[in-house]
Amino acid sequence: MTALRTRRSAERTHAKGGAPIPQLPARRVENPYPPMALLSPDQVEAIHLASLHILENLGMEVMNRRALALFERAGADVDHSAMTVRLDRGLVAEALKTAPAAYTLSSRNPARQMAIGGNVINFTLVAGPPNVHDRERGRRAGNMRDYRELVSLAQHFNCIHMLGNQVCAPIELAANTRHLDTYLANLTLTDKPFHVSAIGRGRALDGINMMAIARGLSLEEVAADPGVGTIISVNSPRRFDEMMLEGLMAMAEYGQSVCITPFTLMGAMSPVTLAGALAQQNAEALCGIVLTQLVRPGCPVMYGAFTSNVDMRSGAPAFGTPENTKANIASGQMARRYNLPYRTTPGSASNAADAQGTYETLMALWGAVLGHGNLVYHAAGWQEGGLTASFEKFIIDVEMVQHIMEFLRPIVVDDGELALDALAGVPTGGHFFGEPHTLERYATAFYQPLLSNWQNYEAWTEAGAMDATQRATGVWKKALADYVQPPMDEGVREELEAYVARRRQEIGADEP
Template sequence: MNEHRRRRSSERAAAKGSPAIPQLSARRVRSPYPPMALLSADQVEAIHEASMHILENLGIEAMSARALALLEKAGAAVDHATQTVRLDRGLVAEALRTAPPAYTLTPRNPERKIHLGGDTINFTLVAGPPNVHDMERGRRAGNLRDYQDLVRLAQHFNCIHMLGNQVCAPIELPANSRHLDTYFANLTLTDKAFHVSAIGRGRALDGIAMMAIARGLTLEQLCADPGVTTIISVNSPRRFDDAMSEGLMTMAEHGQSVAVTPFTLMGAMSPVTLAGALAQQNAEALFGVVLAQLVRPGAPVMYGAFTSNVDMRSGAPAFGTPENTRANIASGQLARRYNLPYRTTPGSASNVADAQGAYETMMALWGAILGHGNLVYHAAGWQEGGLTASFEKLIIDVEMIQHMMEFLKPIEVNESELALDALGRVPTGGHFFGEPHTLERYSTAFYQPMLSNWQNYEAWQEAGGLDATQRATRLWKKALDEYVQPPMDPAIREELEAYVARRREEIGSGEP
């Protein structure tokens, strides 16, 4: 199926007189290297102990009455007046015993199955920005047309394994029902896994139900073979609001994936020190894991991390900093301490798709890769600190992701690769251009970039003298031209349409 789609894409491009955009084939990305360790074993344990102190003595605020009741029944100390919950370490340890160390998500196309845990790395599109930007039309409010085009790009590029939650918010649509439109776009314009909104029970249930329809399953069957995930964004410091708590519990109840992710910006929502921020992040993440396991022991849950710093002069968030990169690596050590899959993020605070955007993203991306992130969230298209989804930045990020994928390929050392025969045939001071060993491999020996330009200066000028961002504009437009919509059974599409229409009417009448 994948090969057929690639062939159709190439045929369409050839018919228009230009070769298809070179890209890596669809594959499961795995790291053959051991994860980097910035923290010693003693330091990891010190952060763990600090987290236990936070949970046992300071507590976490849970604003959901249902969550408070569930936690109290399990033995947590609950102060209903302040909605503060204190967990003892035994309750945490019990939850960690039932949380799975790895699991899979199956979208409507089982060939696109996502593996979360172990040495597998998955990359997603940016999620949640209220704005969208490209170099031709400028910065504008998020809208459904741009949303659909960004989703098409996610489908087109093989290195994007999953869609995030609302790559840009279609704000022209009603806020209480626009998730139905984005879920429908995700399911019809792609056949990849996607993230549902967990702001309350209703949005989570809609995403779960629509994935079940797309796969031809009942909710019970989907529970046994999860297909969607969500991010539970903790209101750091130490607060789980009602909507996020309800979303988490709904996802866990139906056996769907949850990534509990504190938003710990050092100096603002967490201590200014990295050790203090990691201790807080760890406590908040573990609290979410406990809640998920109390709802449904064995529910798939991820350790999420989003620790960076602020500009201490202005208070503005900063991303792709040395501190952010170290946090991405260290958080991976904490996730492995608890034998949980790990979600992390590369990001940038740049307002445009420029050198700053590239080097900040690459810094954080190295942290995600070296830290063995299993889900690299916001990996493509993140701009302006997450406030804008950028078409050009998406292309630049795809190029960087593909560089990482090639970097992660194991080095082969064997008789053929050592090339001793070729070395013997080429005289001292000669060259290997015409050597059979080279000619047999010249088209596949090295990564072929889609965005980089390796022409000399004169040839580059003659070709238009376009910089990388300008070339990225051409590439996203070409990718949309090459896009092939994955087929869907008309009966399933009709069932999805009927579900959306029914739920839109229910939501409009005030039903959750």
């Protein structure tokens, strides 16, 4: 049945005709250049020491009795009535010794395996917006049709390596069970790794179980070969809520990837100064990282950063600012201080897939790349400060990510590339169009964009004078037409569907 679905999808694509959308082949992306250092070694150490002061003297609110007990057994100073934890630097240092510097995330397709750490950089689909937008259907609440289309786009484009946690919330489905539907879509419409929801233990375990079913593995086997991740968002300043902690502990218990990400907006949830925000972010991240290692030493864990600023006139979040870009770079220095993989994010506060949305995202994206981010979360589709997943913005972002991927290819210098024979064969004042050296390479010499238009003004006008956002509509529509669902064994599909049906009944209508 699955093979038939895939064949029919391929036949529909062939029948539509037309050249495929130009895109880069699937590959592991590495950043071969040294990371940029905005902070001196002394400044990195000063931020580290300030964060230790926060952990030892100010403490963290940990709103979960099981987590408090774990910290207490490890020697932390725990105030159970106030639900606060103070960690001394020795406890932090011991926990960091077991956190891996790099690890691998596997999916049901071995070719989609993701390396996390070192010089490898991975890009994910946007995650979490309650709304969706495209130029033809307008802005609307998230729904399952849009969810499936956006996930299909992520599968179609090779530069997207992973799905985030719910590209949009399908609000027509029951809130307490919709995660089952989105996990099923992730696993059947794509063969890439994905993030699960960590709002409570149940949602995390459902994601782990369904990933194990899709790969034909036991829970013990996936604990040694992780396949899903999650983002633990800290309620900055200095608070870990109960449900997130349950999700964190469940993921760590089963050996899955956990990323601790403080959301430190300077001037609102953190000090207005970048150094103060980085110190707070660092303390919060370290607290969560320590907990993962107390649950399961060696659990794959990532240093997450999401430091930006607010508009001091209105209090609204701002992204893609110079401060946000500097924070992306400096946070990478802090992650490397602890020899941990690093998650970062490009973002924009623009309400449209316009010039503002592009330059803000690209500004922050450069910070992520120069800071040697290993996981660039929300890399494609983020709009309206994360409140909307945009189809057109997804295409614009894919174009920018592909530009970055090509930029990261090292320059080759050898006899063929130096082209001395070609230089000798072309007379002074001549041209290289017909030179054999050019003809041998013309098809692959340069990056071929999927969105840019290089026609002259007259030809562009005659073709409809469409700007990049308008052209992006045609690109995502063609990508959906060309999408081919990855094959899945029918027995595996049936087992997943049975799991969803059983869990939907178990959860019922009352579980949050």
